Amino acid sequence: MKKVQVSTADKSWDFVIREEDGQMLITQNGSDHPVDLIRLGQSRYSLIIDGHSHEIGVDGSFDGYRIFNGSRSEKFLVEDFELARIKKEAGIEDTVKQLNVIAPMPGLIIQINCSEGDEVAQNQPILVMEAMKMENDIKSPKTGTIKSIAVALGDSVDKGQVLIEFA
Amino acid sequence: MKKVQVSTADKSWDFVIREEDGQMLITQNGSDHPVDLIRLGQSRYSLIIDGHSHEIGVDGSFDGYRIFNGSRSEKFLVEDFELARIKKEAGIEDTVKQLNVIAPMPGLIIQINCSEGDEVAQNQPILVMEAMKMENDIKSPKTGTIKSIAVALGDSVDKGQVLIEFA
Amino acid sequence: MMNEINKILIANRGEIAVRVARGCHNCGITAVAVYSDPDRTAFHVRVSDEAYPLDGITSAETYLVQEKIIEIAKSCKADAIHPGYGFLAENAGFARLCAKNNIIFIGPSPEVIKLLGDKLEARVAAIKAGLPLAPASTQDIEDIPKAKIEAGNIGYPVLIKAAAGGGGKGMRIVNDEDSFEAALKMAASEAKSAFGDGRVYIEKYIARPRHIEIQIMADTHGNVVHLGERECSIQRRHQKVIEESPSAVVTQDLRKRMGDAAISIARATGYVGAGTVEFLVDEDLNFYFLEVNTRLQVEHPVTEMVTGFDLVKEQIRVARGHKLSFTQEDVVQRGHAIECRIYAEDAAAGFVPCTGKLAAYQEPAGPGVRIDSGFLAGDTIPVYYDPLIAKLVTTGRTRETAIKRMIRALNEYIVHGVDTTIPFNLLVMENESFVSGILSTHFIEDEFPELADSLSHSEEELEISAMAAAIIDYKQHSKITATANKRAETGSPWKLSGRVSGLRKVW
Amino acid sequence: MMNEINKILIANRGEIAVRVARGCHNCGITAVAVYSDPDRTAFHVRVSDEAYPLDGITSAETYLVQEKIIEIAKSCKADAIHPGYGFLAENAGFARLCAKNNIIFIGPSPEVIKLLGDKLEARVAAIKAGLPLAPASTQDIEDIPKAKIEAGNIGYPVLIKAAAGGGGKGMRIVNDEDSFEAALKMAASEAKSAFGDGRVYIEKYIARPRHIEIQIMADTHGNVVHLGERECSIQRRHQKVIEESPSAVVTQDLRKRMGDAAISIARATGYVGAGTVEFLVDEDLNFYFLEVNTRLQVEHPVTEMVTGFDLVKEQIRVARGHKLSFTQEDVVQRGHAIECRIYAEDAAAGFVPCTGKLAAYQEPAGPGVRIDSGFLAGDTIPVYYDPLIAKLVTTGRTRETAIKRMIRALNEYIVHGVDTTIPFNLLVMENESFVSGILSTHFIEDEFPELADSLSHSEEELEISAMAAAIIDYKQHSKITATANKRAETGSPWKLSGRVSGLRKVW
Numbered sequence A, B: 001m002k003k004v005q006v007s008t009a010d011k012s013w014d015f016v017i018r019e020e021d022g023q024m025l026i027t028q029n030g031s032d033h034p035v036d037l038i039r040l041g042q043s044r045y046s047l048i049i050d051g052h053s054h055e056i057g058v059d060g061s062f063d064g065y066r067i068f069n070g071s072r073s074e075k076f077l078v079e080d081f082e083l084a085r086i087k088k089e090a091g092i093e094d095t096v097k098q099l100n101v102i103a104p105m106p107g108l109i110i111q112i113n114c115s116e117g118d119e120v121a122q123n124q125p126i127l128v129m130e131a132m133k134m135e136n137d138i139k140s141p142k143t144g145t146i147k148s149i150a151v152a153l154g155d156s157v158d159k160g161q162v163l164i165e166f167a
Numbered sequence C, D: 001m002m003n004e005i006n007k008i009l010i011a012n013r014g015e016i017a018v019r020v021a022r023g024c025h026n027c028g029i030t031a032v033a034v035y036s037d038p039d040r041t042a043f044h045v046r047v048s049d050e051a052y053p054l055d056g057i058t059s060a061e062t063y064l065v066q067e068k069i070i071e072i073a074k075s076c077k078a079d080a081i082h083p084g085y086g087f088l089a090e091n092a093g094f095a096r097l098c099a100k101n102n103i104i105f106i107g108p109s110p111e112v113i114k115l116l117g118d119k120l121e122a123r124v125a126a127i128k129a130g131l132p133l134a135p136a137s138t139q140d141i142e143d144i145p146k147a148k149i150e151a152g153n154i155g156y157p158v159l160i161k162a163a164a165g166g167g168g169k170g171m172r173i174v175n176d177e178d179s180f181e182a183a184l185k186m187a188a189s190e191a192k193s194a195f196g197d198g199r200v201y202i203e204k205y206i207a208r209p210r211h212i213e214i215q216i217m218a219d220t221h222g223n224v225v226h227l228g229e230r231e232c233s234i235q236r237r238h239q240k241v242i243e244e245s246p247s248a249v250v251t252q253d254l255r256k257r258m259g260d261a262a263i264s265i266a267r268a269t270g271y272v273g274a275g276t277v278e279f280l281v282d283e284d285l286n287f288y289f290l291e292v293n294t295r296l297q298v299e300h301p302v303t304e305m306v307t308g309f310d311l312v313k314e315q316i317r318v319a320r321g322h323k324l325s326f327t328q329e330d331v332v333q334r335g336h337a338i339e340c341r342i343y344a345e346d347a348a349a350g351f352v353p354c355t356g357k358l359a360a361y362q363e364p365a366g367p368g369v370r371i372d373s374g375f376l377a378g379d380t381i382p383v384y385y386d387p388l389i390a391k392l393v394t395t396g397r398t399r400e401t402a403i404k405r406m407i408r409a410l411n412e413y414i415v416h417g418v419d420t421t422i423p424f425n426l427l428v429m430e431n432e433s434f435v436s437g438i439l440s441t442h443f444i445e446d447e448f449p450e451l452a453d454s455l456s457h458s459e460e461e462l463e464i465s466a467m468a469a470a471i472i473d474y475k476q477h478s479k480i481t482a483t484a485n486k487r488a489e490t491g492s493p494w495k496l497s498g499r500v501s502g503l504r505k506v507w
Helices: A081-090 B081-089 C014-026 C043-047 C066-075 C092-100 C110-117 C119-128 C144-154 C177-195 C252-269 C300-307 C311-319 C399-412 C422-429 C443-447 C459-489 C494-500 D014-026 D043-047 D066-075 D092-100 D110-117 D119-128 D144-154 D177-195 D252-269 D300-307 D311-319 D399-412 D422-429 D432-436 D443-447 D459-489 D494-500
Strands: A002-007 A012-020 A023-028 A031-041 A044-049 A052-059 A065-069 A072-080 A107-112 A125-131 A134-139 A144-149 A162-166 B002-007 B012-020 B023-028 B031-041 B044-049 B052-059 B065-069 B072-080 B107-112 B125-131 B134-139 B144-149 B162-166 C007-010 C030-035 C050-053 C080-082 C158-162 C172-174 C200-204 C210-218 C224-236 C239-245 C273-281 C287-293 C336-343 C360-362 C369-373 C388-396 C414-416 D007-010 D030-035 D050-053 D080-082 D158-162 D172-174 D200-204 D210-218 D224-236 D239-245 D273-281 D287-293 D336-343 D360-362 D369-373 D388-396 D414-416
Touching: A002 A081, A002 D459, A012 D459, A023 D459, A031 D459, A044 C043, A044 D459, A052 C043, A052 C050, A052 D414, A052 D459, A065 D459, A072 A081, A072 D459, A125 A162, B002 B081, B002 C459, B012 C459, B023 C459, B031 C459, B044 C459, B044 D043, B052 C414, B052 C459, B052 D043, B052 D050, B065 C459, B072 B081, B072 C459, B125 B162, C007 C014, C007 C066, C014 C030, C014 C043, C014 C311, C014 C369, C014 C388, C014 D399, C030 C043, C030 C066, C066 C092, C080 C311, C092 C110, C110 C119, C110 C252, C119 C200, C119 C252, C119 C287, C144 C177, C144 C200, C158 C177, C172 C177, C177 C200, C210 C252, C210 C287, C210 C311, C224 C252, C224 C300, C224 C443, C239 C300, C239 C422, C252 C273, C252 C287, C273 C311, C300 C311, C300 C336, C300 C369, C300 C388, C336 C399, C336 C422, C369 D369, C388 C399, C399 C422, C399 D014, D007 D014, D007 D066, D014 D030, D014 D043, D014 D311, D014 D369, D014 D388, D030 D043, D030 D066, D066 D092, D080 D311, D092 D110, D110 D119, D110 D252, D119 D200, D119 D252, D119 D287, D144 D177, D144 D200, D158 D177, D172 D177, D177 D200, D210 D252, D210 D287, D210 D311, D224 D252, D224 D300, D224 D443, D239 D300, D239 D422, D252 D273, D252 D287, D273 D311, D300 D311, D300 D336, D300 D369, D300 D388, D336 D399, D336 D422, D388 D399, D399 D422, D399 D432, D422 D432, D432 D443
Parallel strands: C007 C030, C007 C080, C030 C050, D007 D030, D007 D080, D030 D050
Antiparallel strands: A002 A012, A002 A072, A012 A023, A023 A031, A031 A044, A044 A052, A052 A065, A065 A072, A107 A125, A125 A134, A144 A162, B002 B012, B002 B072, B012 B023, B023 B031, B031 B044, B044 B052, B052 B065, B065 B072, B107 B125, B125 B134, B144 B162, C158 C172, C158 C200, C210 C224, C210 C273, C224 C239, C239 C336, C273 C287, C336 C388, C360 C414, C369 C388, D158 D172, D158 D200, D210 D224, D210 D273, D224 D239, D239 D336, D273 D287, D336 D388, D360 D414, D369 D388
8 A cells, every 4th residue: 555645836636556356446535446557568558547548658758757648748746645744844845846947859048038036927938949940938837936047048958958947 | 791591481592791881781693782771669670772661570489580571471591601501411401491380379170181291282271270260271381291290189279389390 | 209328338349349439439429448358458448438347358258248248338327339240239139138228229129130130031021122132942941842842943053041140151052953952951950050040041043243232321210311332242251351332333223223122121121220231243233132231330431431421420320319410312422432351361371360469560541541440559469359450441533543542551551460461452452353343252262263372472572571581680690799799708608609599590 | 745754752751751652652653752860760761662861960951952852863763853842842943953854843833933932923923813912012112101101002000021931030010100110121131031032012911811722733734723722720820730621611602713813823824733822811701812832732631631632643643744634623522621730849838849759659540530640659759850740630521520520539649758739739629719610810819818728637637647647656666666675685775775766756
C-alpha cells in the first residue's frame, strides 16, 4: 500500500494504491477504483480504470511525469504523501510548483518582457524567441514571481535550456 | 573488407562488402554499389542501395536471417566466403539447405503423408495439421529426402516445433 | 416506438469491433468492448470507451458465451448489443436472450434470423417471394430413389448441400447418377457431424458462377431499400477474399431486377436492419437466389464507399426505431470500390494461417484509401481466432483507378514478422482476367493453378534481400568484433566465440 | 506534343512529398525523393522508389538549392520535377532552369508564375479579365499626398499591402487618415526588409471576410475547368488551419459566378496545370479577387474528396501534354469534406512550434477518414522546417456527418511526445458558430479570446492523468524497491537512493 500526493502547478490529488488478490486498486476520497495497467511499449500503457479504457503515454525526459492522455499532455509530480506533508509544513516547495521556463526549441532570444522579481500571471508573454523562421511568444506557465532570468538578449539557446526560474 | 556467401534453400550469391572514406560499398560480379543502411527501430532498417530506397525488416527468431522486403520475406544464411568454400569441399551442408519443417502454429497432427526416406518435391503436401478450426496442409519447403519424422498422428504440437527433418 | 441508445456493447473482436466502435463514436454513442485474455491489449479494447474481460482464451470460452456478454451489458448499462459478424451475429437464441433482458439486439428479429438461417426454409421463403432459384429439390431428402428422380429432373451435374450448412461442409458436386447415392450419404454424414443436422437437399450445379450479392437496409416503418450489388467471386475455400462494387457485369437493368428480388424477400420475411441477399450469376447473367446473411458483412465498406452511406450508423438508426435516412431514389453509386482482405496467411502454402508478432506494421493511406484494421504495430496475431488483419479498400472514379490505387496501397503496406496475403492480392490486381473483369468463383484455380510458383519472388527482389542480409550481417559482425576485441583485452573467453560467430549467426 | 514521363523527382519534403509520391505510384511512375541530412529516414524518403541526399541541414542549404536539385534530376534521369507547395513551387527562375535542362516543371510556365506572383501585376490581370476586386490603388504608391487621396476615395478602413507580399508581412490596417502616413512608411520598410521589395498598395479593408477559393485545372489544349470552392476562413497568423468544401454559404449560382471568374483569369493569363484563385467574400456574399496560387495547395484533398478527381494525377496528365480527363459538366460535388491540419504546435501558448520525437504516433482510420501524413511513429519532428505533421480529412454526405467524423477521428488520433493542434481542432469542431457555418478570417479571435483557457483540460481528464501518474509511479517504485532490496543484500549503496527516490523521481 502506498499513499501519494500527485500535483500539477496548481492542483493536487491524494491517492492510496494497494493490491488485493492480484487486483490493483486506487482509492480517492474513500472510493475504490479497480485498475488494470498493461505496458504496450517503451513508454505506452493501456490503462483500464473502473472499466474505462485509456491509452496513456509517459515522457521520460521530464523531471517528474509528463502524461499523455488522448491528445493532451500534463506534467505531474508524484510524492509520498507523508513526505509531501512534512515538506509543506517545513515550507519547502516542490519541483513542479517551482516550474522553470524551458526553451521549447532551439532559437534566438529576441525580446525579454520581464525582470527578476516580477509577479507574472499564467500565460503572460514573458519572452520572444526566434525559431523556425517565426517569432514565438514564450508565456509564463504559472502565476508567480520570477527569481532569475538565465538568458540575455541575443542569446542562442538549445532546446530544453532553462530560460527563467521561478521563486 | 569481408567476402560472404548468402544463400537460400536453392540460390546463392557472393558479395564483397567494404568501407571507403565512410562510404559502404557492396560488390557483386565486379560492380560496386554504394550502400546506406540506417536502423529505424529494433529490427527495421532503411536501406538505400544505388539510390534505390528499401524498407527492410529482420526477424531475429530465425536461425540465420529472415529478411522482410516490401510484403515478402525470405530466409538467408550468411557465411564467410572461405568457410563456405571449405565446408562445401568437405561436403558439409549448411543450415538453410537442411531446412526442417517447423509447425507454423500450435495444433494437432491429423495426417502424415510421407515416410522416412521419401523423396519429396517442393510444395508437396506432407502433413495435415488441425489449427484455428481448420485443416492445414503442411507442404515441403524444398525438394529433398526426408531424414526423420519427429511427430506421430494425434500429437499436439507447439508453434516452432520441428515436425520433419531433411537429410 | 423510439428506443434510447446511448451505450452499445460490441460482442466481437478484431477489425469489425473497431469498425462498430467507430460507428458508435460517429453517432456520439459510448462504445463498450469485451475481450478474451489474449485480447487484453487488442485494438478494439483500446479504441473503445469501456472494456470488460470475458475471462478465458478460446472463442468458446469467451466471445461465444451468451450469458457472460449479457451480464456485462446489464452491469455496464448498455442499451444495445452490436454482434458484428461471426460469433453470435446470426444466433437467434442470443437475439432472444437480449430481448428477454431488455437489451436491443442490433439485427433482425430472432424469428427472421432463424427462418433465413435455415437454407431450406429460406429457399421456401424465396420461392414464395418470387425469387429465381437454381432448380433444386423442394425439401430435404429422406428417400433415396425419390431423390435420384429429383436429381435426374434437375439434370446433372447437381450439388448436394447441407440444409444447416455453410463454409462448404456437407457439400458435394455429383456429375452422374452412378455416384449419386454414395455422395448423398457422405454429404449427410458430414453435415450431421459438422452441424448436428444431417438434412441435405439437391441443387442444380452452376458452372463458373459469379457470386454477386445485394445489400439491403430495412427499418421498422416498412421501408426497404437496396444499396446496389457487391461482386465477391474471388474466393478461396468458399471464403471471399476480394470484393468490389459495382460489379463489372451488372447493368442498371440487372441491378434493378436483383435489387427488387432482394427487397421482395426482405418484405416477405419482415426483415429489419442491414442484410445481404446472395445470388449466383451464370454466364448468361441469369441470377439465382443463394441465401440471406442476416448481419453486417465483412465486405460492407465497398458499398459504403460507392453509395456514401454509413451502414453501421443506419443500423443504429433503425435499432432506435427511426426511419431510414434515405429512400431508394437517394441511392446512387458513384465511382468504384475494391476491398482486399489482408490475412495473416501464407498463400503460397495454401493459405495456412501465420501467427506471430507484427514487428513492423504500417498501413497505406492517402488519396482513395480506406483501411479497416483490427491490429496495431507491436500486436501479436493470436492463434485462437480468425487471422484477418485488416480490410484495405480503394476507390476511384473508375474500376481501373481503383485497381491502380490498390496496387499502390498494397506496395506501400509494410508488415514485418508474419506472412500475409498482400503478395496474393497484388498478383490478382495485376492479373489480366481480373483487370478485364472476367471473374468466377473458380478464379483462383483457373488463373493460378500453381499459386506457389506465381507468388515466388522476382530475381531482383531476392537479390536486394540477399544484399540486405549480407550488409546487416556485416554491421552486426563489426559490432561483435569490436566487442570481442575489447573483451579480449580484458582477458574474457569471448575471443573464441567471436571467431566462431563467422560460421553461423544466431541473431 | 506528348511528353514521356516515367520518373518524377519530388523537390519537397513532408506530407506533400509523400502525397506526390503516392500520385506517381497511382500512375505507375517512379518517384524520386531528395532529402536533407535530418530527413534521411523521413517518410517521403521511405515511400519513394529512389532517394538522393541534398547534403545539408537548413532549407537554404538543401530544398531551396536549385542547382543541386537539377543536378540530381539529370543524373537519375528524371523526366519531370514536381515542386509540391512552398520551397521552389512558385519560383519562376526554377521553372526556367528546369526548362533549360530539358526537365518538365510540373506547374504553369515561368512567365505565368512571375506574373501572378506579383500581387500588383496579378491585380491588373484580374481587372483586365473582368474579375471583381476590392477597391484599391491601381498601382504601387510613390507619392504620399496622392496615396492619401486614393485612400480617401476607397474609404477607411483601408489595408496597406506589400506588392511582393505574403504571410501578413508588410500589411497594415489603417482606420483613419491621421494614422495613414506612419502606417504606410512602416509597411513599406517591413516589406523592403522581408521581400527586398518595398512596393506597397492600398486596398479596401473588408470586415469579417470569408476566405473562399476556387480550384482550377487547365491543360495545354485550351481547356480550363474549375472544381468548385474551398472555404479556408479559419486562420491563425494569416495561415489556414481548417478548410472545407463546399462552403456553407456558397450557392450554386455564386459557385458558378466565382468559378467563371477563376476561369477568366486563367484563360487571360494562359494558365496551365492546377491553380487556385483566392477570393475574399463579404457578409453580403460579394466576392473580391485576392490572388492566384500557381501550385497545388495544402488543402487540395477536400476538393478531391467531394469531386472524386485526383489532382496530382491530373497535373501529371497535363504535364504529359494530354487533355484533362474531364470537362466542366463532369465536375459534380458530392457530400462534404473537412480538413484539419495537425501541427506540432502548442495552440494554448499561441501556436508555438513543438519539436521532438513521436514516441507514440497512431493515425485514425476507417469510414470517411483520409489522412495525408509526413511522419511515422518514432520519427522526430525536425526544428528546421514547417511543423505540419499531417492533414486529417473527413467526409460525409452532409457537413454535419463530416464534422462528427472529424471529432471521432481527432479523438482517436494518438500522438505522444509532442504537443499538437489536435485539441484546438476539437475545440473548433465543437464550437457552435463553426457548426452553424458562421465563419470569418477573425474566427479564432472572435470565438476564443482566451484560447489557452478554452484549451485547458477538463477536471475529469486531468484526474485520470493524475491517477495514471500515481499508478505508473507505484509500478516503477515497486520495481526499484525490488532491485534495491536485491542490491542491499549484496551490499551495494543502492539502498539509500532507493529511499530517496520516494522524494523526487527522475524517470
